[in-house]
Amino acid sequence: MTQEIHGTIADGFEGVREEFAAFVAGERADYEGQLCAYVHGRKVVDLWAGTDADALYGVFSSTKGAAYLVVAxxxxxxxxxxxxxxxxYWPEFGAEGKGALTLRDLLAHRAGVVGTDSGFTLAELADDRQLAERLADQRPFWRPGTAFGYHAMVSGALVGEVVRRATGRTLQEVYQERIRAPYALDFHLGLPAPQEPRFRTTQPMAPTPDQQALLDAxxxxxxxxxxxxxxxxxxxxTDLASLPNMPLIRAKGPASVGGVASARxxxxxxxxxxxEVDQRAPLLKPDTVAEFGxxxxxxxxxxxxxxxxxGLGFQITADVAHPFLGAGTIGHSGASGSQAFADPWSGLAYGYTRRRFAFPGGAAPENDRLALAIHRAALAL
Incomplete structure (x- = not known):
């Protein structure tokens, strides 16, 4: 039984509803997902299936986008x-040969401290300050600044400690006060207890036989x-797929993986x-967006x-994943399949969430067709 498509679209975006419906029709009967987009600050797509518009999902590394917006x-x-x-900002970070690294290189995943020799406990993964303390003493796994590698579980804690040392506030506090609360955004780095009933537990999706063979090899x-x-x-x-299902992760909102959000x-x-959204000026100036992108x-x-x-923290979504997007697009995907980005050339801001963990992780494949359909409609305006 195909899930019914709910929600609204602006004139000119009818093809997006059709594309979303066609995708959902080919999915499992228990599919849950949301799709939302703005163009130049106006909401033009607000669709969902198998759930409701107010459901909240763990968005894994899409959380990093909020962290990098704070830094920007x-x-x-x-x-x-x-x-x-x-x-x-953080003198202790200089241990084990990391003293020459700049904030620019830290943001660009060039620090070489992707983890620690012995790993982290769940309590440490939930608490960015504990992570930062462990990472300050860690020997880097490559010479800092000479190469790069995705700091999947720790980049939010690393930049978060710089934010805390410079401002006296945690990254989560700055995000709440300057970004989330003023715009009433349904994107939380630390889910308030009254919002817990809206959270939908992440469910892993078993790989197909071909995918399992690839994993085994x-x-x-x-x-x-x-x-x-x-x-x-x-x-x-760590069982990555289960992280947002843990109340401690949702409550603390670690800035690498702990965000909870709707597509809206x-x-x-x-x-x-x-x-400009609701007569509020953009958070970032064009030059800031350009440098971080x-x-x-x-x-x-x-x-x-x-x-x-x-880029500076953000994935360059326009390089491989969505080459139709404008140069300087900033954004980040999440392991469950979520995707979010802003294309300054078209004015498009995009958000997608889903409940089942998409194989193999990162932006789910359907984002390619959904983002392309919205981008085409946005350019046609």
Whole structure:
């Protein structure tokens, strides 16, 4: 039985509803997902299936986008300087040969501290300050600044500690006060207890036989960079798919993986970043968006063991995933399949969530067709 499509679209975006309906028709009967988009600050797509518009989902690494928006805002204010050494703000970080690393390189996944030799406990993963304390003493896994690799579980804690040292406030507090609350965004770094009933537990999706064969053929030793980066080297290896199902993770909102959001929240956050929304000026100036969207690390990612592109924190979504997007697009996907970005050229802000963990992780494949349909409609305006 195909899920019914609910929600609204603006004139000119009828094809987006059709594309979403066609995708949902080919999915499992228990599919749950939401799709939302803004163009120049106006909501033009607000669709969902198998759930309701107010449901909240764990968005995994899409959380990082909110963290990097905080950093961008503080750089814009002059509170942070990209080319200062991290140790200017956080002296302890200089241990084990990390003293020359700049904030710019830290944001670009060039620090080399993707994890620790012994891994983290769940309590540490939930608490960015504990993570930062462990990482300050960690020997880097490559010479800082010479290469890059995705700091999957720790990048939010690393930049969060710089934010805390510079402002006296946690990254989560700055996000709440300057971004989430003023725009009433449904994107939380620390889910308030009264909002808990809206949360939908993440459900893993079993791989197909072909996908399982690929997994079986991929080396996954406990001490590879990938295993260290995803905390599979811990005494209790992390089950990534289950992280947002843990109340401690939702309550603390670690800035790498702990965010909880609706598609409206994801899209609304990026709309506020680049556009006037509800008569509020954009959070970021065009020059700030342009700098954070510049290519900073591009090529072979030592953790992913594949071609990747990063700006200042943000994934360069327009490189491989969505090459139709404008240069300088900022955004981030999440392991469950979520995706969120802002394209300053078209004025498009996009958000997508789903309940079942999409194989193999990262932006779910349907984002390709959904984002393309919305982008085409946005350009036609």
């Amino acid at each position: 805002l503080l750089v814009q204010d002059g509170t942070l300087e990209l080319d200062r050494k991290v140790t200017y 991929t080396p996954t030793g406990p001490h590879t960079l990938a295993s260290i980066a995803y905390n599979r080297n811990a005494s209790e290896p 929240g994801l899209a609304g956050t990026y709309a506020a970043a680049i556009s 510049q290519f900073h690390s591009v090529g072979y990612d030592l953790v992913a063991r594949a071609h990747r592109s990063f």
